[in-house]
Amino acid sequence: MNQVTRKAYAKINLGLDVLRRRPDGYHEVKMVMQTVGIFDTLTFRKGQGKEGLPDISLSVDSKELPCDKGNLIYRAAELIMETYGVKEGVDITLKKNIPIAAGMAGGSSDAAAVFHGLNKLFGLSMSLQDMQKLGVKIGADVPYCIMGGTALSEGIGEILTPVAAPPSASLLIAKPDINVSTKFVYENLHADTLKEHPDIDGMVKALQEGSLEGITGRMGNVLETVTIKKYPVIRQIKDIMIANGAENALMSGSGPTVFGIYTGKERAGEAYKAMEKLGLARQIYVTEFV
Numbered sequence: 001m002n003q004v005t006r007k008a009y010a011k012i013n014l015g016l017d018v019l020r021r022r023p024d025g026y027h028e029v030k031m032v033m034q035t036v037g038i039f040d041t042l043t044f045r046k047g048q049g050k051e052g053l054p055d056i057s058l059s060v061d062s063k064e065l066p067c068d069k070g071n072l073i074y075r076a077a078e079l080i081m082e083t084y085g086v087k088e089g090v091d092i093t094l095k096k097n098i099p100i101a102a103g104m105a106g107g108s109s110d111a112a113a114v115f116h117g118l119n120k121l122f123g124l125s126m127s128l129q130d131m132q133k134l135g136v137k138i139g140a141d142v143p144y145c146i147m148g149g150t151a152l153s154e155g156i157g158e159i160l161t162p163v164a165a166p167p168s169a170s171l172l173i174a175k176p177d178i179n180v181s182t183k184f185v186y187e188n189l190h191a192d193t194l195k196e197h198p199d200i201d202g203m204v205k206a207l208q209e210g211s212l213e214g215i216t217g218r219m220g221n222v223l224e225t226v227t228i229k230k231y232p233v234i235r236q237i238k239d240i241m242i243a244n245g246a247e248n249a250l251m252s253g254s255g256p257t258v259f260g261i262y263t264g265k266e267r268a269g270e271a272y273k274a275m276e277k278l279g280l281a282r283q284i285y286v287t288e289f290v
């Protein structure tokens with residue numbers, strides 16, 4: 001096999017709670033992760049090794065992203081090839097579609113695609129667990145992205161429990177034209193003094209019962225306490241989604257992307273038009289759970 005292509009899907013958080021800040025600076029989280037139908041495409045081709053060392057070449061169709069070690073794709077490829085002693089080289093191309101620095105784990109999902117892609121290209125026989133164990137070294141969300149689907153994520157994000165997928169629904173996803181640094185959000189979150197916590201256990205139960213109402217009724221993200229204060233546009237987008245028929249709307253991850261859940265594609269389509277007209281977000285998508 002000389003070429004492998006993988007889709008790297010974006011995620012949203014149906015619920016996101018932060019339990020505490022650990023002494024090492026990491027935050028202990030409790031989140032419900034969900035894959036959605038927005039994806040990047042990565043292609044992997046065997047290349048030449050350089051003086052007995054693996055040579056990694058990365059080309060990206062977005063000017064915003066680096067092609068060197070600054071890119072999680074590069075870092076994941078290097079880690080895998082060093083760990084498994086791969087002597088050949090690899091040429092990787094990325095077609096970027098997931099909004100960048102948006103709270104949709106685009107970079108982590110690309111890194112996860114590298115695990116699957118190189119596993120197949122070089123016949124490495126990594127199990128899902130092998131990939132996840134190595135993947136966490138690249139980022140806390142990478143182990144989840146390696147498995148995808150619906151999952152409860154605990155610890156720093158590495159303790160994963162698969163959960164039943166939600167009933168089908170339409171999603172409107174909108175990213176306002178602002179960049180939110182994940183670091184800024186967590187640094188300004190006072191996890192110990194949070195007054196309200198989303199009912200993540202209730203959300204998991206609603207998922208197991210297949211109740212869309214139970215899910216939408218429990219959507220909550222404690223990181224909104226930081227981002228909405230600084231960027232009121234996030235609140236505005238949520239309000240517009242709800243005013244245009246969403247069962248509920250929430251910021252994903254550390255933001256600024258907002259998603260709304262709709263019971264029909266037509267409703268989501270109408271809300272898309274309303275959102276486009278108001279000009280608060282340039283990147284808008286109608287999609288579904290994957």
Ligand code: ATP
Nearest residue numbers: 070071072100101102103104105106107108110253
């Ligand atoms: P999360 O939801 O995990 O917080 P995010 O969606 O907020 O992630 P990403 O799009 O994954 O953020 O990227 C955050 C930063 O990581 C970007 O500013 C970018 O420079 C860097 N980065 C490195 N590699 C990638 C990649 N392959 N795709 C996107 N961003 C990348």
